[in-house]
Amino acid sequence: MSKNDISMSVIRRLPRYYRFLSELDEQKVERISSNRLAQIMNVTASQVRQDLNCFGGFGQQGYGYSVSQLRLEIRRILGLNHRYQAVLLGAGNFGTAVAGYINFPKLGFELIGCFDTDKEKIGRSIGKLVIMDEAELDSFCRAHRVDTAILCIPKQNVENSLERLYRQGVKSYWNFSHFDITSKHKDVVVENVHLSDSLMTLCYRITNAGEQQ
Amino acid sequence: MSKNDISMSVIRRLPRYYRFLSELDEQKVERISSNRLAQIMNVTASQVRQDLNCFGGFGQQGYGYSVSQLRLEIRRILGLNHRYQAVLLGAGNFGTAVAGYINFPKLGFELIGCFDTDKEKIGRSIGKLVIMDEAELDSFCRAHRVDTAILCIPKQNVENSLERLYRQGVKSYWNFSHFDITSKHKDVVVENVHLSDSLMTLCYRITNAGEQQ
């Protein structure tokens, strides 16, 4: 309830705070002022203080913020201490790379299954996991708690997979497919990652460089 | 100059318009109203009209927009007809997967070189390209026009690579490393893609589900 009013703009900045604070913590920096943190992160001190105050008064007047303490607070707020169970749908080059690239346990997740429809891929292994036939997805979901699905499948298969997943109670999706998931169910949470959108934006900015700020 | 005042919010929505229009075009839809397009894209019709009007009056009162024409306009605005030359730094699993996953020519780019420091990887091929020693990056840049660098390297190497690249005239970066690029040079364009930030945001939203809108 109390977190009801946190805007997406603030939420999306939290991981960035977390990253910078983790780095400062590694460098054994003990305390930091909103001013200094803002400088490092290239934002305003006002924004830092406003953002942090959405969640509570973590600082101390005249002193600043304890780096390690603030880091842990944000860690808790983000929920990184969880171990949400995720499955990967689509074990192609990209899906496999994402599975290997991301340090799931550090980010609140655990990868517990990989699926593909391609007979060629089924049986191969990704890390400690063996790629399963996507036909087995439903029974797998019944046998395990599956919180999240990572979607690295072709766009024409997404709607179908989504429906199956939702029916099995999977309600959060990390979506890399070229399909925009906008669920009608309000208990669903989606992160759409459109890499090509990002590249197109870069293209725009190169093309129109000098004209922008 | 005229594009000086286009806000980042609008720019970041352009690729999404482009995707939806491309799909409609494939489905042979000839014309569309801002209302219908808004409905499909889950935004307001006002926003659609405002956004498009930043670049010119592409519609016709009483009729709507020609899908194929509007698509081409956005394509032109994004600069997708260019063929910016890009190099990949860091040919690990992830870099390789990105190189294979992205259809560069369709997005205004062409991948012309891949580099790594790992002797194991040098000499292997990615598609039609052979992975080169990163030591040869500078001479490669002098021999070819390199517009963009795709960074899939460990964060501790980023600052160093950036300096070399900038000195060679490479001024745009598609950054996947866990390092936030914020250049002091105003002729530099960067797209930072932080996949783990996206996953942390998902974690937050799962953890606080029901409390958000």
Added chain:
DNA sequence: TAGATTGTTAATCGATTAACAATC
């Protein structure tokens, strides 16, 4: 012409920044 739908201005809403009193 009448109906539809744009382009555009005005109103609203939300996010960011500035300022400063509270307080460590």
Added chain:
DNA sequence: TAGATTGTTAATCGATTAACAATC
């Protein structure tokens, strides 16, 4: 205590939405 820096309110800025006259 004096200096520093937060937490928080108020002011500003920008983005989104609503409304409607223009026009096809």
